[in-house]
Amino acid sequence: MIVAFLFAVGLVIGSFLNVVVWRVPRAESIVRPPSACPACGHEIRRRDNVPVLSWLNLRGRCRDCRAAISPRYPLVELGTAVLFALVALRFGVSAAALAYLYLAAIGVCLALIDFDTRRLPDAIVLPSYPVLAVLLAVASWGSGDWPALLRALIGGVVLWAAYFLLVVAYPAGMGFGDVKLAGLLGAALAWLGWGELAVGGFAAFLLGGVFSVGLLLSGRANRKSGIPFGPWMLLGAAIGIGFGGAIWTGYLDLVL
Template sequence: MLLALVGVFGLAVGSFLNVVISRVPRGESVVRPASRCPGCGSPIRAWQNIPVVSWLLLRGRCRSCREPISVQYPLVELVTAVLFVLVVVRLDWTWSVPVYLYLTAIGVALLVIDLQTHRLPNAIVLPSYPVVAVLIGLAGWGEGDGTALIRALVGAAVLFGAYFAMALAYPGGMGFGDVKLAGLLGAGLGYLGWGELAVGGFSAFLLGGIFSIGLLLLKRAGRKSGIPFGPWMIAGAAVGFAAGGALFDAYLGLI
């Protein structure tokens, strides 16, 4: 029952993330005006805002003008709900759950925005620093784990510093949006453990490299093609969160 409630909460958050994804890149408020059809401007009524269900009932079209409604909307809602449940399953009911639910939510929004615009908006990333700092501080206090707080600080500093150095060395290949996101991901991974930090940081380059090589082999991109790296940073962090400790221990066992 509790996991089902988490899933419902994730659907609601996913619905809000659709607003964030649509408006933040354009510099618009996520609060006002109320949601409207981008085609005809008709206000979206309350029953039309029920996550996933409304899209299915409307058959993916605006009730007024019949313009198609992107499948992105229910997908973002569903993915957010599933990820929220997986976060709770991974961590159980601990003080650190709010940290990773928040990072999951902004991760979903940033991933979609970066794919669409090749940007990681400061309006999402920068305010997340104090939010994550407070949530991690509360988690460390509640769990009585000062060492985890130190790891979070070190993780943020290490990933931020590494990405900052890469951005300076190769400005065309690494943006400062990636640098700012790296600090947040480093804090979250570091709080969990050194293995999660190492695997999460490395997985971003591994996954991004495999994808880039695949595009080159398929001739869908050239050596100078711009490929957003934020989604791979987020995917790598997800790998570190889900299995970083076990993978790191297995690697140490091999050597």
């Protein structure tokens, strides 16, 4: 029941995240004015604002001007719902689930904004530090695992420092937005364990590297082309959160 409930909540949150992804890069309010069709400016009716179903009912077109509505909108809603359901499966009914639900929500926003604009907005990343700190502290209090909170602090500093050194060594490779995001993800990963931090941190470079090689081989990029790295950091962190402990244990068993 909790998985189904959070799936439904994820659909609603995903609808709101579409607004955030569109407006934050443009420095617009995410509260006002109400959502409207970007083509004709007509305010979206409430019955046309039901996640996924409204898009299907309208056949992907504005009710007023019949302009096409990108399928990305329902995909973001469905994707957020799936992530929320996975968090429920991973953490169940716990205080920790709140922290990782929050991380999933901002992760969707940051990944899409980075793909669109090659930026990771401070307006989302920086406020997330105190929010995640409070949520992880509540989770430690609820579980009685206070060492996890200290581990999160250390992990955040370590991953932040690692990315900072990379930016200093090769500024063209990534931006300082990646550094700020690294501290956030490092804390979330390390709260779960050192294995999760190691796997999540490494997976970002592995996935980003594979994607870059694919672009080079397909001729869609050259060695001087840049790619947004934030999405791969977030996907790597998701792998670390979901499977990092098991992967790390299996790796140590193989090596040792």
